[in-house]
Amino acid sequence: MQSLTNRSKVVSKKEMTLVERMYLPAIFSGMLITLSHFFKRKPTIKYPEQKREFSGVYRGQHVLKRDEKGAERCTACGLCAVACPAEAITMTAAERKPGEENLYREEKYAAKYEINMLRCIFCGDCEEACPKEAIFLTDRQVNVYGQRKSFVYGKDILVEPKDNPIDLSKRQSAAVKEFKTHQEFGHNQTYDKNRKVKVGGHH
Amino acid sequence: MAKVTIDGHSIEVADGTTILQAARMIGGDIVPPTMCYYSKLKTSGGYCRTCIVKVTKGSEKDPRPMPKPVASCRTTVMDGMEVVNITSPEVLEARRGVVEFLLINHPLDCPICDQAGECHLQDLGYEHGLAKTRYDFPRRTFNTIDLGPYIKMHMTRCIMCFRCVKTADQITDYRVHGMLNRGDASEISTYIQKAIDNDFSGNIIDVCPVGALTDRTFRFKSRVWFTKPMDAHRNCTKCSGKVALWLKGNDVLRVTGRKDKWGEVEEFICNECRFEKKNVSDWIIEGPRHIDRHSVISANHYESLAQLKLDIGKQQKALSTKK
Numbered sequence: 001m002q003s004l005t006n007r008s009k010v011v012s013k014k015e016m017t018l019v020e021r022m023y024l025p026a027i028f029s030g031m032l033i034t035l036s037h038f039f040k041r042k043p044t045i046k047y048p049e050q051k052r053e054f055s056g057v058y059r060g061q062h063v064l065k066r067d068e069k070g071a072e073r074c075t076a077c078g079l080c081a082v083a084c085p086a087e088a089i090t091m092t093a094a095e096r097k098p099g100e101e102n103l104y105r106e107e108k109y110a111a112k113y114e115i116n117m118l119r120c121i122f123c124g125d126c127e128e129a130c131p132k133e134a135i136f137l138t139d140r141q142v143n144v145y146g147q148r149k150s151f152v153y154g155k156d157i158l159v160e161p162k163d164n165p166i167d168l169s170k171r172q173s174a175a176v177k178e179f180k181t182h183q184e185f186g187h188n189q190t191y192d193k194n195r196k197v198k199v200g201g202h203h
Numbered sequence: 204m205a206k207v208t209i210d211g212h213s214i215e216v217a218d219g220t221t222i223l224q225a226a227r228m229i230g231g232d233i234v235p236p237t238m239c240y241y242s243k244l245k246t247s248g249g250y251c252r253t254c255i256v257k258v259t260k261g262s263e264k265d266p267r268p269m270p271k272p273v274a275s276c277r278t279t280v281m282d283g284m285e286v287v288n289i290t291s292p293e294v295l296e297a298r299r300g301v302v303e304f305l306l307i308n309h310p311l312d313c314p315i316c317d318q319a320g321e322c323h324l325q326d327l328g329y330e331h332g333l334a335k336t337r338y339d340f341p342r343r344t345f346n347t348i349d350l351g352p353y354i355k356m357h358m359t360r361c362i363m364c365f366r367c368v369k370t371a372d373q374i375t376d377y378r379v380h381g382m383l384n385r386g387d388a389s390e391i392s393t394y395i396q397k398a399i400d401n402d403f404s405g406n407i408i409d410v411c412p413v414g415a416l417t418d419r420t421f422r423f424k425s426r427v428w429f430t431k432p433m434d435a436h437r438n439c440t441k442c443s444g445k446v447a448l449w450l451k452g453n454d455v456l457r458v459t460g461r462k463d464k465w466g467e468v469e470e471f472i473c474n475e476c477r478f479e480k481k482n483v484s485d486w487i488i489e490g491p492r493h494i495d496r497h498s499v500i501s502a503n504h505y506e507s508l509a510q511l512k513l514d515i516g517k518q519q520k521a522l523s524t525k526k
Binding site for chain 2: 082094106108184
């Protein structure tokens with residue numbers, strides 16, 4: 001049969017010499033290797049006490065952000081769900097009622113928002129698709145559970161707590177921050193009627 | 204008969220045909236986009252200027268070009284007329300300007316709007332790459348109004364195309380809504396917010412090119428690209444009963460008229476079909492609707508499994524012959 005690679009070797013079955021038959025030199029050389037590792041830097045860490053530093057753009061558990069006034073940013077536009085290659089995201093939209101302006105940023109909001117963490121491949125496409133800067137992946141890791149249903153994260157886990165906002169400043173590059181200063185892109189503003197207008201500001 | 208040449212394509216059309224209709228007869232990329240013109244509505248068109256084209260040769264008798272771009276929906280052809288649309292950078296630039304004007308007061312609320320995904324203004328803005336605005340002033344805003352129990356009006360999104368006014372004028376028996384005020388302050392209104400109560404009033408939702416008029420029974424139920432469009436019909440005493448159903452699982456989320464490739468409904472349907480028949484059992488389903496593959500709605504939408512198999516077979520055959 002033709003070999004798939006050119007790396008096959010013919011096995012030789014020559015008789016071992018006396019030194020080889022004693023096995024002791026091989027044992028000692030092996031022990032020496034083991035011993036040398038006592039004096040080398042350990043590649044492992046003591047996990048629960050010690051934690052590794054993650055990259056600023058590590059893609060872990062999602063968060064649904066609130067705006068500066070504490071209202072939920074998500075408007076249930078469905079772009080994350082349609083961008084999701086694993087079809088892990090589902091949502092149900094609802095209409096904001098008068099008096100709920102401090103809870104939800106715009107007139108539509110996600111009444112139900114679920115991510116199946118077993119389906120999710122942490123690709124970050126949802127984060128990229130979001131027009132409202134609502135969903136981000138964070139450097140937190142998803143917990144381990146005993147039941148499959150526990151991995152379906154609802155809004156109770158995903159929405160960031162009001163009193164403990166999740167810092168995402170490391171995730172945004174200088175280019176992103178620069179882009180957000182450009183008003184001409186109308187980037188994610190709720191329209192402020194009282195905004196000061198530059199009159200004759202062009203050219 | 205008149206012979207007209209549009210972007211190098213010639214066609215013989217009857218006298219009195221508009222440039223736009225002639226272009227639609229030719230078809231393809233050279234058809235100017237329209238926002239206010241609606242072939243099923245008389246006297247529609249001429250408001251939005253999206254369909255402007257350049258006439259480089261007036262006619263055989265008078266070959267002078269027209270001095271300015273003209274609205275193709277309102278300009279009739281002359282024998283020997285030569286028109287440029289997409290082959291003229293000037294026309295594309297002018298249309299870009301028109302789109303920018305249409306977007307000046309339009310809110311960027313596509314993530315909320317129920318029309319998103321099937322909105323003509325969205326397509327138009329996308330095609331012309333208008334990602335940024337040069338407008339610094341506050342946009343006009345209005346409160347939303349309920350036009351009766353079935354229709355929601357977002358005046359903020361309106362682009363003043365008059366299609367709904369003309370629908371109400373021509374399809375329904377009597378008109379209860381029109382345009383109030385002038386210029387920047389103009390708005391569609393139902394005079395003293397009188398509820399529209401007419402068997403065919405729901406058609407104003409279908410003719411609206413943006414999300415200014417939306418279906419209250421579908422409001423925020425689902426984004427259109429998560430629904431499955433099906434052709435269906437039923438015996439209706441008031442209308443043809445031929446509709447498009449937008450299903451999610453076995454739920455009829457929305458019923459609309461069947462729209463042709465120009466985004467115009469083939470037949471106007473009655474309110475009973477549109478708003479009250481929300482069970483699959485009310486309808487005889489003919490099969491999946493054809494959705495343009497450029498539309499976001501076509502994601503995961505298979506019109507025919509047999510066709511899909513045929514296409515894949517063709518591709519495989521093409522690949523094997525290449526070797």
